Ligand SMILES: Cc1cc2nc3c(=O)[nH]c(=O)nc-3n(C[C@H](O)[C@H](O)[C@H](O)COP(=O)(O)OP(=O)(O)OC[C@H]3O[C@@H](n4cnc5c(N)ncnc54)[C@H](O)[C@@H]3O)c2cc1C
Ligand SMILES: Cc1cc2nc3c(=O)[nH]c(=O)nc-3n(C[C@H](O)[C@H](O)[C@H](O)COP(=O)(O)O)c2cc1C
């Protein structure tokens with residue numbers, strides 16, 4: 001767990017989102033699906049963000065400005081510094097046969113980095129509007145569907161699914177692909193197991209998502225922690 | 233002495249953070265396991281945050297069997313925070329912990345909503361706990377009582393060896409768009425910078441009233457904040473909310489505190505203990521004299 005004040009290199013609009021480029025410093029980019037806690041200037045608590053891209057000497061995040069904290073992150077100006085802690089959480093297990101990335105909205109955030117690590121597999125991305133779908137350009141081999149079509153309406157079977165998106169989408173994906181690896185979300189104050197704020201139901205109990213996840217599988221209607229098989 | 237505030241660090245999840253403390257304080261342990269409240273359980277607010285974790289903990293049986301041995305492996309001083317819903321709960325918890333050499337201090341969380349109450353309640357609980365253990369007992373009090381000095385005195389007379397001040401204060405946050413309460417429980421405990429003046433006042437009053445060792449906490453983010461609590465009467469200082477944003481706060485605050493103390497003419501941070509009282513009394517006794525800092529130190 002490393003923490004460092006990183007320099008903001010650029011903040012670029014991508015549809016309604018912002019691509020925030022930070023100088024990497026000494027931080028490790030970690031595994032796809034892991035996250036970092038970014039401290040928005042002027043706020044007490046950091047906000048969890050998945051790593052979107054890891055070009056040399058950079059850490060890049062895709063931010064949906066939905067509230068006070070994410071707006072402050074999106075408004076950071078080049079030259080400012082931002083304190084970043086991570087990488088945190090478990091990340092996706094990459095040892096699969098036939099990967100398919102399935103995402104919705106800001107759920108595309110971890111996919112550019114994940115796609116690169118998996119050799120650019122097919123991706124299926126759903127967005128509310130064509131404006132939001134601008135983010136699909138960050139993901140190689142992406143097919144886009146727009147509301148009212150849902151990704152689960154067109155999702156092929158027999159793939160090893162990596163999913164990230166709003167909760168109803170994750171449930172729908174898990175019903176169709178029971179082995180899917182799902183990136184779950186919860187409000188987080190710390191990201192390293194200190195606050196117990198990020199509790200979600202895992203294995204029938206409320207457990208800390210930042211410690212057990214954020215990548216979980218749904219087996220027999222119960223969330224299970226995804227264990228990175230490489231690490232075993 | 234720098235500790236963590238109960239419920240604001242898991243030493244097993246972040247051992248490197250815990251090792252930078254002079255002692256690790258556990259999250260409050262209750263007689264039975266508690267899952268805690270339904271999510272959403274945290275919200276950032278103006279000048280602080282709300283939490284409604286709801287004392288999620290494994291319960292005393294699993295704590296003693298599984299958690300405590302693992303904590304002991306970290307080789308740091310251990311304070312165990314206990315909470316209950318009746319006087320007997322505290323007595324039982326203290327009796328169970330009394331048998332364990334790994335435990336240095338027991339902190340009685342007397343500020344959970346279900347046991348919050350009049351001075352008699354504090355007296356009953358501390359008396360029962362005192363009868364159940366020979367280990368040092370710190371009574372953790374809320375600042376949301378009519379008279380902190382009276383509650384502190386009651387705890388001292390019932391046998392508390394020290395005080396922990398302060399716990400969170402009830403607060404409410406509403407969602408930006410919907411105006412519905414952000415937390416699933418509606419209200420939660422308010423912590424962070426907004427507590428600083430409240431914590432200072434509580435420590436100031438309790439030090440005057442009891443002279444007991446005091447762990448001061450509430451919004452501490454810097455060495456200056458820690459020094460102020462010490463000058464108000466704290467003998468140690470605990471870091472809570474600040475740890476979430478800055479897990480390196482223990483080392484940083486320690487360094488800042490040492491430097492800040494020297495700037496104010498104190499050789500060690502503890503030499504500043506109670507300094508604000510000395511200044512106040514000299515001001516009161518002779519208004520023509522300039523306040524002399526802490527001749528008794
Ligand atoms: C592991 C993880 C990775 C994430 N990765 C990204 C990412 O790459 N890009 C991105 O834009 N967002 C990501 N998020 C979501 C992001 O952290 C939240 O949107 C952000 O914390 C909201 O903060 P705020 O102050 O802007 O919003 P607030 O004002 O706090 O809340 C705005 C709205 O969002 C809801 N909300 C608050 N926190 C969360 C949360 N953590 N998850 C879901 N809903 C929340 C609130 O209930 C409210 O309705 C991630 C979340 C997690 C847990
Ligand atoms: C997320 C969270 C969980 C807490 N859990 C406990 C607890 O289990 N027992 C307890 O006595 N205090 C608990 N507290 C209160 C803190 O120990 C501390 O008294 C309070 O937060 C004030 O300090 P701070 O402003 O530095 O956070 C908790 C506080 C927070 C923010």
Ligand code: FES
Pocket residue numbers: 187188189190191192193194195196197198199208209210211
């Ligand atoms: S975010 Fe604090 S415990 Fe998970």
